[in-house]
Amino acid sequence: MSKLLEVIHAEKYYGNKGNLTAALNDLSFSVDEGEFVGIMGASGSGKTTLLNCISTIDKLSAGKVLLSGQNINELKGKQLDRFRSHKLGFIFQDFNLLDTMTAEENIALSLSIKGVPAKEIREKVEKAAETLGISQQLSKFPSEMSGGQKQRVAAARAVVTDPELVLADEPTGALDSKASKSLMESLRKLNETRNATILMVTHDSFSASYAGRIIFIKDGKIFTEILREENETRKDFFKRIVDVTSVLGGELDEVV
Amino acid sequence: MKLFSLALKNIKKCRGDYSIYFFTLIVGVAIFYMFNAIGSQEVMQRIARSGNENVQRLRSLIGVVSVMVAFVLGLLIIYANNFLIKRRKKEFGIYMLLGMGKKKVSRILICETCLVGLISLGVGLIAGIFGSQFLSILVCRMFEVDVTGFMFVISGRAILMTIISFLVIFLVIMLFNTGTVAKNNLIDLIRAEKKNEKHILKNKTLSVVLFVISCAALATVLCLMGFFGNRLEMIPFFSCIAVGIVGTFLLFWSAAGFLQEALGRAGSFYRKDLNSFVVRQFTGNINTSASSLALITLILFVALTFFSTGFSIRTYLNKRLGNATPVDVTMFAEGADALDLMAQQNVEVDEMFDFYLNLPFYTSKYITIGGTLGEFKDKAAQTFRAARWDARENVMKLSDYNALERKYGRDELKLDDDQYAIVCDFDLLNPFNEEALKAGTKIDLGGRVLSPGYDKPIEEYIMMSGMTAYLGCLVVPDAVVEDADCGFIKEGSVFAGDYREKGREISYALDEELSEKLRILSEPVIREDGRKSYPLTMTLKNEIKDNSVGTSVIVVFLVLYIGIVFVIACAAIIALKVLSDSIDSIRKYEILTRIGADGQMKRKALFAQVMMNFLIPLCIASVYTWSGLSYIKGLLRAFGMVKMGAGIVMTTVIMLIIYGGYFITTYEGCKRIVKV
Numbered sequence: 001m002s003k004l005l006e007v008i009h010a011e012k013y014y015g016n017k018g019n020l021t022a023a024l025n026d027l028s029f030s031v032d033e034g035e036f037v038g039i040m041g042a043s044g045s046g047k048t049t050l051l052n053c054i055s056t057i058d059k060l061s062a063g064k065v066l067l068s069g070q071n072i073n074e075l076k077g078k079q080l081d082r083f084r085s086h087k088l089g090f091i092f093q094d095f096n097l098l099d100t101m102t103a104e105e106n107i108a109l110s111l112s113i114k115g116v117p118a119k120e121i122r123e124k125v126e127k128a129a130e131t132l133g134i135s136q137q138l139s140k141f142p143s144e145m146s147g148g149q150k151q152r153v154a155a156a157r158a159v160v161t162d163p164e165l166v167l168a169d170e171p172t173g174a175l176d177s178k179a180s181k182s183l184m185e186s187l188r189k190l191n192e193t194r195n196a197t198i199l200m201v202t203h204d205s206f207s208a209s210y211a212g213r214i215i216f217i218k219d220g221k222i223f224t225e226i227l228r229e230e231n232e233t234r235k236d237f238f239k240r241i242v243d244v245t246s247v248l249g250g251e252l253d254e255v256v
Numbered sequence: 257m258k259l260f261s262l263a264l265k266n267i268k269k270c271r272g273d274y275s276i277y278f279f280t281l282i283v284g285v286a287i288f289y290m291f292n293a294i295g296s297q298e299v300m301q302r303i304a305r306s307g308n309e310n311v312q313r314l315r316s317l318i319g320v321v322s323v324m325v326a327f328v329l330g331l332l333i334i335y336a337n338n339f340l341i342k343r344r345k346k347e348f349g350i351y352m353l354l355g356m357g358k359k360k361v362s363r364i365l366i367c368e369t370c371l372v373g374l375i376s377l378g379v380g381l382i383a384g385i386f387g388s389q390f391l392s393i394l395v396c397r398m399f400e401v402d403v404t405g406f407m408f409v410i411s412g413r414a415i416l417m418t419i420i421s422f423l424v425i426f427l428v429i430m431l432f433n434t435g436t437v438a439k440n441n442l443i444d445l446i447r448a449e450k451k452n453e454k455h456i457l458k459n460k461t462l463s464v465v466l467f468v469i470s471c472a473a474l475a476t477v478l479c480l481m482g483f484f485g486n487r488l489e490m491i492p493f494f495s496c497i498a499v500g501i502v503g504t505f506l507l508f509w510s511a512a513g514f515l516q517e518a519l520g521r522a523g524s525f526y527r528k529d530l531n532s533f534v535v536r537q538f539t540g541n542i543n544t545s546a547s548s549l550a551l552i553t554l555i556l557f558v559a560l561t562f563f564s565t566g567f568s569i570r571t572y573l574n575k576r577l578g579n580a581t582p583v584d585v586t587m588f589a590e591g592a593d594a595l596d597l598m599a600q601q602n603v604e605v606d607e608m609f610d611f612y613l614n615l616p617f618y619t620s621k622y623i624t625i626g627g628t629l630g631e632f633k634d635k636a637a638q639t640f641r642a643a644r645w646d647a648r649e650n651v652m653k654l655s656d657y658n659a660l661e662r663k664y665g666r667d668e669l670k671l672d673d674d675q676y677a678i679v680c681d682f683d684l685l686n687p688f689n690e691e692a693l694k695a696g697t698k699i700d701l702g703g704r705v706l707s708p709g710y711d712k713p714i715e716e717y718i719m720m721s722g723m724t725a726y727l728g729c730l731v732v733p734d735a736v737v738e739d740a741d742c743g744f745i746k747e748g749s750v751f752a753g754d755y756r757e758k759g760r761e762i763s764y765a766l767d768e769e770l771s772e773k774l775r776i777l778s779e780p781v782i783r784e785d786g787r788k789s790y791p792l793t794m795t796l797k798n799e800i801k802d803n804s805v806g807t808s809v810i811v812v813f814l815v816l817y818i819g820i821v822f823v824i825a826c827a828a829i830i831a832l833k834v835l836s837d838s839i840d841s842i843r844k845y846e847i848l849t850r851i852g853a854d855g856q857m858k859r860k861a862l863f864a865q866v867m868m869n870f871l872i873p874l875c876i877a878s879v880y881t882w883s884g885l886s887y888i889k890g891l892l893r894a895f896g897m898v899k900m901g902a903g904i905v906m907t908t909v910i911m912l913i914i915y916g917g918y919f920i921t922t923y924e925g926c927k928r929i930v931k932v
Contacts, residue, residue: 055850057850077854077855078854078855081852081853081854081855082852082854083852084849084850084851084852085851085852085853085854086852088852090850090851092850096846096847096850097847098533098536098844098847100533100536100537100540100844101532101533101536105532105536108527108532109530109532109533109851110851110852111527112527112528112529112530112531112532113529113530113848113851113852113853113857114852117524117527118523118524118526118527118528119523119524121527157851
């Protein structure tokens with residue numbers, strides 16, 4: 001499989017000359033096409049910074065991010081907007097739906113922005129909604145839906161444009177466990193049926209267990225990486241994730 | 257002191273967002289001062305030297321109107337303030353969460369209101385003092401008054417009035433503000449920001465039906481007034497107003513549902529770029545503020561009508577003035593010759609005037625006022641019940657009349673030997689005259705029969721008159737008057753003259769001298785036939801001009817004052833609403849950025865949103881104004897005013913400046929807020 005996303009020696013500093021904080025410290029990894037990758041780490045480990053830099057919301061201080069071989073740090077203005085609308089899909093912790101618009105309109109909007117003809121929009125929206133099990137909710141407003149439904153609408157909006165990469169930032173952060181489970185099922189289904197490449201940031205081990213590979217970050221560096229073996233049950237994978245997170249949370253020699 | 261500095265900091269912090277609020281306050285204060293001070297301005301004394309009563313009248317009228325204006329401004333400021341306070345509820349909640357008592361929070365608010373009030377009052381007054389000088393110069397231009405040696409005048413009375421009015425307004429605001437803090441619980445304050453989005457009327461059918469009904473009702477009223485405005489008797493005025501008001505509110509209440517339904521179906525439009533977003537934002541906005549939008553529309557309508565009508569009246573007055581005073585003096589002597597009368601009163605006519613005409617007029621037992629109307633006399637009698645139809649009509653020789661026409665710079669009349677013409681500038685009588693002339697009404701002078709030489713009355717004056725219309729006269733060929741069989745006797749004369757000495761100052765002195773000498777003749781006398789008559793009636797160019805300018809000034813000032821305040825109030829409310837909505841939209845535009853909307857798309861969406869908020873009330877109000885003006889035109893026709901063009905042009909210019917200014921400022925402010 002070809003490499004879709006490459007992060008090469010990424011560095012990001014905050015602050016001024018006298019007081020520099022490294023949010024990302026020489027971080028490198030890559031994601032293949034069709035992969036479902038989770039990024040885990042404690043608060044302040046740099047996961048969100050990483051996601052922001054990949055999603056072009058923020059810029060790296062040094063290093064490169066390549067998407068299909070293209071250096072996204074070199075994009076400017078219109079190219080950048082075009083890149084976002086054509087190649088990326090976003091899912092956020094707090095849904096980020098437009099509350100004045102119905103679910104259907106929210107999903108359709110990203111197609112409109114991309115310039116998809118009106119005739120094709122309806123069909124595409126319905127297909128995405130069906131995959132995510134929200135066909136019944138399409139005419140509702142965000143305020144009339146549950147958190148889980150809203151997040152699935154957001155997911156539908158993210159994938160309806162067939163982006164090369166779906167970025168999910170704590171997608172289950174605002175959901176209860178039942179809604180989390182069904183959302184993660186939906187994401188896995190997206191990954192499998194639509195062959196969507198998903199990069200998900202989370203600190204919830206349960207949500208992470210749906211991914212195929214987990215990258216652990218600590219203090220802006222890669223701490224370790226675990227891959228879900230073939231035939232490994234999700235339960236077993238989950239246990240391994242929990243093991244790593246317990247180590248990640250604080251190594252023994254740090255406890256005085 | 258800590259309180260004070262916190263309040264000061266808050267104001268500084270808000271300066272950017274609330275600049276429109278500040279600006280409106282300052283403009284409000286300045287305008288209030290400017291118009292209250294105008295009576296004291298030197299320019300007014302210059303414009304209307306003999307018409308000092310006009311300045312007095314203007315002053316007292318502006319005083320009355322100011323109460324109304326203060327009320328409108330007060331409502332505007334209270335509305336704007338409540339709006340801003342609502343946005344800051346969370347801030348107050350946090351103060352209280354940190355342990356500050358309600359009383360202390362209230363005190364901070366009072367402190368803030370005082371500061372805002374004092375700053376805007378101070379700046380507004382300074383702006384107003386300079387503005388009133390500017391206004392004076394503008395007025396001089398408008399009425400062609402000499403501006404040399406102009407004094408800088410500050411009106412203490414106006415300052416006092418402004419301060420009192422605005423202190424009352426700020427006091428009311430203080431009560432409102434402290435009330436907001438006092439009556440709300442902490443939880444309400446903290447969670448105030450999480451307002452529920454109201455959704456469009458669920459019942460789509462109902463809103464579509466209501467929309468169609470209100471449109472139909474409004475269209476009926478508008479067409480009725482617009483197309484049949486000149487037939488006043490056909491229009492049930494108060495029902496029309498009632499339907500208009502109710503219809504406007506209904507229109508806005510149902511518009512959101514209707515527009516969403518209509519535009520949502522237009523797939524290729526709705527699904528293009530951010531159109532669906534813009535439509536949703538807009539319909540949502542109409543939905544939450546339908547009532548205030550309707551009110552704004554109605555106020556704008558009043559302001560636009562005021563502007564257009566006022567400026568039209570001014571243009572009419574100025575135009576009428578332009579050709580209403582071709583000579584310095586005109587006189588009308590009844591029962592004697594004007595020259596003889598003046599000689600009796602020791603007026604040295606040849607010394608005083610370097611040019612004059614003294615034209616005799618005649619009466620005949622065969623020609624009465626009623627007689628010239630022929631069979632239409634009875635119809636006219638229904639309108640003019642008190643008229644004396646059997647009174648003799650004044651008659652002038654054609655050659656005499658044409659001499660007057662030449663002096664006045666008008667076209668001469670041409671009549672055949674057996675023809676006559678009617679000269680009359682009384683607009684209410686002229687329709688009857690015209691009917692009689694069209695019907696070819698003949699006048700029998702004891703055997704000699706005259707028929708109309710023109711099929712319309714000649715709408716000219718013989719005496720200069722400004723606004724009031726004198727009854728006219730009949731013009732017949734010279735030979736007819738000289739024919740002894742027709743029974744003409746000399747009744748009196750018309751005098752028109754120019755002073756030998758020219759110049760504004762000297763002419764006033766001469767006016768004075770002439771009036772003094774002829775005063776005794778202006779008293780009415782009872783004639784042998786029991787009729788009351790005035791031996792000599794005199795009209796003076798200066799008097800007419802001053803009176804007309806005085807009226808014109810009053811009209812223009814009242815119109816500018818009320819109109820501008822109304823328009824500013826509307827524009828400011830829309831601007832504040834749009835700005836505060838844009839603060840709510842920050843998040844939405846962030847989302848749009850994330851899903852790939854480019855800068856241009858977002859700017860377009862924002863522009864459309866701001867524009868619709870400003871334009872829709874204005875458009876609807878403009879349509880209303882069109883039909884309203886047509887009705888007013890009908891009302892004013894009695895005074896001979898029919899052209900509204902000048903007023904509409906002037907209104908458009910003013911609207912472009914004020915309304916357009918607010919629009920651009922608001923758009924720029926929104927762009928800054930949502931960072932597109």
